[in-house]
Amino acid sequence: MAAAFRPAKQVLPLQALRSLVYPGLGGSGSTCSRCPLGAKRYLLTDNIVKLKDFQHKKVAVACNLPGTKETYLRNLEEKLTQSKLILKEELRTLLHLCESWDDVELAKNVIYRYHAENRNITLGEYKFGPLFMRLCYELDLEESALELIKDQHLRGFFSDSTSFNILMDMLFIKGALEVLIEMKNQDVKFNKDTYILAFAICYKLNSPESFTICTTLREEALIKGEILSRRASCFAVALALNQNQLAKAISIFSQIMKPESIICTNLNIMIHIQSNMLKTLIDILKDATEGNLSRFVKKHVFSEEVLVKVREKVQDVPALLATFDELYGKLHIHGRVTAYTLDALLCHTPSDRKSHTVLLNKRTVSRRTFQPLSQSLWAE
Template sequence: MSLIANYLTRTSVYSNLRLILPSRTIYVTQVTNLYSPHALGIDGFLQTRKKAKEQFTNYSEKFRSKMNEFVSSKDTMIFTEDLKNMLHLAEPTDLNLILNMIKKFNSQNSELRFGSYVFGPVVMRMFHFLDAPKEALACFYDPKNDGFFDQLVSYHILLDLLYSHEMYDEMYKVFERAQNKQINMTKFPKYCVVMVLAACYKQNTPKSLEYASKLWSDMASAGTVPVRRACTFFAALALKQGAPHIAMESVSSQRQHYVTIRNIKVMALADMGRVEDTLPILRSVLDIDSPTQRDRHTFFEETMDRVQKAAEKGGNKDVLKQFEDIRKALKDRGLIDGSKTIDLLLNTEIEKPQPGQLPGGQQQFQYKRVQLGPRKKRIV
């Protein structure tokens, strides 16, 4: 199951694992998600799941049997509480039942449903938790569920699940659907844009750069300003694809004090043969008084090597000498970081502080970045 192992190491919610996963064998494999469980609201889902497990300790199998009877009968209804409980009790063997419950619930006369609970995000968190991308897509695209997932956070969670399975082509299709729906009257939902540009970066092909460039151009025409992680994914892809001019332009609106932006600018200038223009950027951090290691404005070793190579290729001895002097000064002050790379920072997990809570578990997202080790997933 996606996210569980990493989550267990960071919270005490699962102090008694048997309450949540009784009699199950768990195998651990590697998985990479872009957003943390907290950022996707999955930590809250797991807390509710724990309570549901405790509440239904001696009743869960009987409840499942009853729900199977309800979905097969024309004379019964699936109530909001039925679906909520089943979602939080769900095991992989329950997925077919849940798919049928969702279809029946969504097809019931809306006049008979008086609650304002928003199911889309909760359902997607369940799919993410159970690591079930195929079932998530089947549910998402089912015509009988039209409108059920019309929340940007539902798209966001689904895209992250697909990303963890390297289902990049499917991500483009989901993103296109989000654009066509224009939920909340936006054609370029910012965190979905981050996800789809992350997919472009991972694919790292001329076609993915073409896709990203068109998306970027469309956003610019609409006056949409992408968030920083979107900028860095696009710029880093352009660097990998030998288009430093695109990389340079894409980060032009970003503040240089961010480590990714600063390093991308220097790399792009070096790749364009403009080594002399990198020197003021490299020299600028020497004038910053940063008392703590965390606040130091650093450059990556890979960035410095890139400039070195470009300087040697350019053949200007004076420029090469200036660069070497700056590199020595940076090294003496501990401002060259050999432990990080652009790729490493782009693949760090996106976290967020305490979110605002919307109806049905929908989250308001505010993100900060934290660097974590490789994430684990658990499979039954």
């Protein structure tokens, strides 16, 4: 009986990754610290980072604390000195009380003790990793976060993708690839946001090595049956275009579901520019100006930067240039042009839809009288 075919397991080229993070170990890639300083640093929405929720909880913990913060911290220091057991609730409270670097240093010592005492108790346990990352996020302590997440003695403490994602978001322009390596080495499962961050990091590095890494990660994800988000795929397409890998860019773009976003619209234009499909390019712009102008139909919006590239491409063809200039004017009249560059569109912080959902789910009927609530009451 013939054996079933199984794709060979691909291994992420960690040597290529390290060469990007640590110059001199081989490879021609640049480090994250050399990324443009204007790069967008935050790619995650607040309903993932949950910084506001964390800060609200900090206020609540401080208000409900029996005694003073100083007394609480001193008691924990004594427990460390006397090798007493650290309780889960004590660590959770401590992380919500931290307001300075000194506080975080104490928290780190407590984390080491707590993990040493509980490293074998993982099932159903509270995940402290994201909580510590939110604390570091709030206090701009990326170095402390990176130090702990890489520490061999804390293996298992940061066992969730959220911890790594938040740290990669913090370090987006100054070392996030090192976190990606660590996540891979610790066999932490990637989720949708991890792939977005990973591809964005590779896009910002924009080197042959980072293109290889992005391609490998993407192929591994597809083999595993992962569904990559449109946003992650857009970063992969943009990187392929920047590396003049046109066939790869076309292939990835063709697999994007619902490519109607402003980013997809502009990436499609860039693909046609690199493909020298000038007539089709003009037809796309013409359709955008002459299409259905109903306010219920999503309209294509083009980046000024991308349109400049179109003009450069058609300037040697007088007939197409004249048509383009006419269409360019119409696009401006109809408000179809944005000043944002393609890079700015790719690296924007997406809006958080959570607040809208909460508003829609608010009660409109009184639990006591079963009568409709006043509009002014439930809308607040």
